[in-house]
Every structure is written in structure tokens, then in C-alpha cells.
Amino acid sequence: MSGKIFAGGIVVLALIAGIAMYYLQVYYYYEEVDVSAEQVTLTLLEGSADPIVADNLQAIDATSSPIRYRACFTTSHSLAMLSETYEMYEGAEPLIAPYWFECFDAMEVGKALEKGRALAFLGQKNIAHGVDRVVAVMEDGRGFVWHQVNEEIKK
Template identity: 50%
Template sequence: MAGLTWGKFMVGSVVVAAIAAGVGVWYTQERAFYAPVAVEDAKVEITSITSGKPEVILTENLTAIDSESSPIRYRACFTTPTSLALLTETYEVFDRAVPLVAPDTFDCFNAAAIGEALESEEAIAFMGEKHIEYGIDRIVAVYPDGRGFVWNQVNSCGKSAFSGNPLPLGCPLPPEKN
């Protein structure tokens, strides 16, 4: 009988440890590293066709989150009164946009829905800023009704540099590591 009690104790300990580990992983992915971006620090920029430089666009209801733990954790949701026609005539369209999943607590950002809208051309993606950090581009997607979304995405230079492969032509040299 003592062996049966010891066995239950061991199995129970493993189950409790597994649950604790699962909760810990969930917390670090969904809550631990994300923080709201202060309203005065939040803005949406899209790269101009004429100047090649990012320009701030008009936005309303802008909310954003970010994390210092990774350069690709930035997400934002906003609305803009600027028409999609004017945006496409003024700013650089980006055709390789792949929205990254946001934590469940940032419920205005649905990466799957945004991705489907981009695929069906219901929404249009723009280059926000190239190399916002080495190998990372900021992407902005806008729907015809003015809803917009922003995220950071690894670019081809980053994919090569981060995996240790030779850089594609036209890529700047990566910064020296400490």
C-alpha cells in the first residue's frame, strides 16, 4: 500500500510541475514582455514613393504594444481618415507582408484575418520603415474603411544575417555584435 501512495505522489508531482510549466510559458508569451506604447510615442509612418523616407500619416484611435525582448513584437491598431486611393498613390506598397500573431490580450490585432485580407487584396500593405532595426522592417496594412494595423517583420537581409548565410545583394552590413 505504501508503494501505491508513493506512486500517486510521484505522478501528482509530475502533473503539478507540467501545469506550472505550461502556465509559465503561456504567461511569458502572452503577458510578461509586452507593454503598451505611450500615446505620445505612438505614430504610424509609411515610406513615401517620392522621397523614399517614412512620413507620419493621420491616425485616430491608435493603440500599440511593444517589447524590449524582441524587435518583432511591435503591434498597433489604428484608423485613418486618409483614403486608400491616396495612400497607394503616395506611399510604397509592400507585397511580401506576413502579419505576426499578437498576444490574445491585444484583441484588436487578428493576424489571420489581416493576412487573409492582404491575400484577397481587400487590404493593402505598405512599407512603414525599412530596417527599423537591422534586418527588421515595419509594415503597415490598411483596409478601405480606414482600419489599419502595424507590425515588424524580418526582411531578407535579416533572414540571411540571423541564420549565418551570405547577405543578398543590396543589404547593408549588419552591425558589429558586442
Template identity: 50%
Template sequence: MSGKLAGAFIVIVSLIAGIVMYWTQTYAYYDEVSADSADMTMVSIATGQPEPVLISGFEGIDADSSPLKFRACFTTQMSPPALTETYEIYPNPTPLTAPDWFGCFDAARIGEALERGEALAFVSAREIHNGVDRVIAVFPDGRAFAWHQLNETLSE
């Protein structure tokens, strides 16, 4: 009988630990980010410096536990031709997945659109954290998505 009791105890403790681990990774560390604190910029081709971008409808999340947890969704009024003439294109953009509860950010769909050329990725900020850049992908209809991505200093 004690073997069954010990086995049941191990299973229950493992189940509880798994639930707690899932919750902490998916919900516990994320905080909402306001448009003011997110400081959405794009790097100018002319100056090489970040410039503020006019945005609306901003939704964002971030976490102190990792520099790669930032995600944002918003719209911009600038057209793709104006953006490509003004701001630096980001090479090899790779959107990282967001938690399921942050519904506006679909990394797979954004990545596919970038691969097909339906969206363009721009440098928002280089070295926003050590070895991490902020990237903004913009669709022709003005929808835009931002995330943090490892840059060439750490990705190799």
C-alpha cells in the same frame, strides 16, 4: 507508495511550469504603446524617407524581448488611392499573430484581406531593428494595422 508520490510531484511541477511559461509568453513581456512613442510613419515614394501619418484611435503593444512583438491598430483619414500614389507598397506582407487579449489585431483576417486585395500594405519603416521592417496594412474604410516583419536580409 513513493513511486506514486514521485509521479504526482513530477506532474504537478510540470503543470505549474507550463502555466508559468504560457503566462510569460502571452502576458509578461508586453507593454502598451502610445501613439506618440510608436512614431507611425510611411515611406514616401518621392523621397524614400519616412513621413508621419495622421492617425486616430491608436492601440498598440510591444515587448523588449523581441523586435517582432509590435502590433498596432488605428484609423487613418487618407484614402487608398492617395496612399498608393504617395507611399511605398510593401512586398509580401505577412501579419504575425498577436496575443488573444489584444483583440483589435486579427492577423488571419488581415492576411486574407491582403491576399484578396481588400487591404494594401505599405512600408512604415525599413530596418526599424536589424533585419526587421515595420509594415502598415490599410483597409478602404481607414482601419489600419501595423506589425514588425523580418525583411529580405533575414527571412531567407
């Protein structure tokens, strides 16, 4: 009888720990960013940062990790103009956002990048040690921002 109680206690503790880990990963650390002070910037071909037109900006971030930043926006800039003016980002891999941040669909952005329906640009090199800010813009003007580990850390 005491073995069943002991096993049941382990199951209950594991369930509580699982729920706590899920909550911490998906909700606890993320905060909405005050976008009134935010700008979407891209790196010009010459190397300096330049803000672009970014309407309907929404962003989340967390202090627990430099790669938790995600943002969505719309822009009136064409892909042709952006590609002639700003530095492209090779190897862009959008990171999945929490499901409740509905505007950011990493799978859709990734597929659009693969098929050429979106282009990725360098937002800022080394926004944190070994982490770049990447900005992807789709043909329809939707834009997405995330932080991605760069070659400095991948080595």
C-alpha cells in the same frame, strides 16, 4: 507507492512550467505603448519617412523581441492616395497578437491583404536589425502595424 508520488510530482511541475510559459508569452513581456508620442509613418516612394493621419492609435510592444510590436489605428486616407504616394510592402504577413489586444486580428488582416481589400506599405526599413515595420490599411480606413523579419534575416 513512491513511484506514484514521483510521477505525480513530475505532472505538477510540468503543469506549473506550462502555466508559467503561457503567462510569460501572452502577458508578462507586453506593455501598452504611450501613444501620445507615437506616429504612424510610411516610407514615401522617394525613400523618406512621412507621418500619416492616424486616429484612435493603440499599440503594444515588448523589449524581449523586436517583432512583438503591434498597433491599430484609423485613417481618413484612401487606399488610392496611399498607393500612389508610399512604398508598397511585398510579402506582408501579419503576426498574431495576444488575444487580449482585441483590435489586432492578424487572420482578418491577412485575408484582406490576400483579397486586395487591404494594402501593405513599408513603415520603416530595418527598424531593428533585419526587421521592418509594416503598415496595412484596409478599405474601411482601419490600419494595422507590426514588425516583420525581412530578407536580411530570412537568407
